[in-house]
Amino acid sequence: MADSTDEDSHRCEQCTAPIGDSNERRVVTSIEDGTAVHRHFCDENCLEKWSQ
Numbered sequence: 001m002a003d004s005t006d007e008d009s010h011r012c013e014q015c016t017a018p019i020g021d022s023n024e025r026r027v028v029t030s031i032e033d034g035t036a037v038h039r040h041f042c043d044e045n046c047l048e049k050w051s052q
């Protein structure tokens with residue numbers, strides 16, 4: 001079982017671009033089935049599109 005503790009391999013949930021150490025990136029945490037799920041986005045624009 002791979003637990004994703006690896007901070008370098010995230011992709012944007014909206015546009016699937018790899019996310020690096022940009023200051024623009026956004027992380028959304030939600031609880032699904034009792035597990036914390038982190039969703040990563042390149043920036044506010046992708047987060048906004050995804051949440052619509």
Ligand SMILES: [Zn+2]
Nearest residue numbers: 012015042046
């Ligand atoms: Zn994106």
